[in-house]
Amino acid sequence: MRYLNTLLLAAFALLPGMAAAAYPDRPISLIVPYAAGGGTDTAARILAKKLAPRLGQSVVVENKAGAATQIGTQHVVKAAPDGYTLLMGTANLGTNPAFYDKLPYDAKKDLIPIVQVTDVPVYIFASTEGPIKSFDQLLAAGRSPNGLSYATAGVGSIPHLAGELFRRKAKLDLRHIPYKGSSEAVIAVSSNQVPISFDNLAPASGQLKAGRIKPLAIASERRSEAQPDVPTLAELGYPVSASSWWGVLAPKGTSPEVIARLNKEINAVLKDPEVRSYFLEQGMHPVGGSPDDFARHIASETSKWKSIVSEAGIKLAE
Numbered sequence: 001m002r003y004l005n006t007l008l009l010a011a012f013a014l015l016p017g018m019a020a021a022a023y024p025d026r027p028i029s030l031i032v033p034y035a036a037g038g039g040t041d042t043a044a045r046i047l048a049k050k051l052a053p054r055l056g057q058s059v060v061v062e063n064k065a066g067a068a069t070q071i072g073t074q075h076v077v078k079a080a081p082d083g084y085t086l087l088m089g090t091a092n093l094g095t096n097p098a099f100y101d102k103l104p105y106d107a108k109k110d111l112i113p114i115v116q117v118t119d120v121p122v123y124i125f126a127s128t129e130g131p132i133k134s135f136d137q138l139l140a141a142g143r144s145p146n147g148l149s150y151a152t153a154g155v156g157s158i159p160h161l162a163g164e165l166f167r168r169k170a171k172l173d174l175r176h177i178p179y180k181g182s183s184e185a186v187i188a189v190s191s192n193q194v195p196i197s198f199d200n201l202a203p204a205s206g207q208l209k210a211g212r213i214k215p216l217a218i219a220s221e222r223r224s225e226a227q228p229d230v231p232t233l234a235e236l237g238y239p240v241s242a243s244s245w246w247g248v249l250a251p252k253g254t255s256p257e258v259i260a261r262l263n264k265e266i267n268a269v270l271k272d273p274e275v276r277s278y279f280l281e282q283g284m285h286p287v288g289g290s291p292d293d294f295a296r297h298i299a300s301e302t303s304k305w306k307s308i309v310s311e312a313g314i315k316l317a318e
Helices: 001-023 039-055 070-077 092-099 134-140 156-172 182-190 203-207 257-271 273-281 290-314
Strands: 026-033 059-062 087-088 109-129 148-152 173-177 196-199 213-219 243-251
Touching: 026 039, 026 070, 039 059, 039 087, 039 109, 039 243, 039 257, 039 273, 070 087, 070 092, 070 109, 070 243, 087 092, 087 109, 092 290, 109 134, 109 156, 109 182, 109 257, 109 290, 134 148, 134 156, 134 213, 148 156, 148 182, 156 173, 156 196, 156 290, 182 196, 182 203, 182 213, 196 203, 196 213, 203 213, 213 257, 243 257, 243 290, 257 273, 257 290
Parallel strands: 026 059, 026 087, 148 173, 148 196
Antiparallel strands: 087 243, 109 196, 109 213, 109 243
């Protein structure tokens, strides 16, 4: 009897490990808090496509857009913490606390970071038909009595915050012209309605290839493999770093074993040559790393943008 009891105890001790080893045994939902077709959505879909065979289960991308990513994020926060509902988190996890006094979730308490997927730096673009042909001309125009206007995808977007950060660092007179998304902002600068814009590479790539706009600088700590000839703002004397970013998170309470498995497999996907090539073509830098790395990144971004938004007095109702 004593021998039988010992065997039973040993079997029960193995159950948590056995349950973790069985994960996943059904399809996984990856929630994108934006509409289909945008950068977050396309990045999530290539990640899901490559992740599925590694996990042995389908990874289904679901779009739940609205309220500056709050609807999709809240859906994941309320989901069962079993690893079957994940969030393709965005830079809004870092910027929303700067704009909203009350959110329906606390990203730090209600979500567990798994891995940062991409870093998507902001560029300064100029119309090739406009008066700004170089970075020095941009500085001169920004210091002139009339100042300089710049376009972005909207108030509170990462490109807008990048423009504000650069304005303050360089002590320029820059006037923000917000548009309803990157597509409108790109058209505005390519047609020389506005002389410059702050934006990510992917929305601007068509006009860039057509020769209607040119990149003057990138707000990144290093040059991009996608545009290696474009200098960083730091190289030009203005250490400004501003990026959109995406990463995968799970609801609070998800087991460490599941988090570790997902982290391992997503890191492997990010090393896949096809994935890296796709991301770099879109101006997205594959990142990877540990859950702690991603948690530190979110905390740093939240603190950074809270300070800038507060000091600049930026309001979403602008």
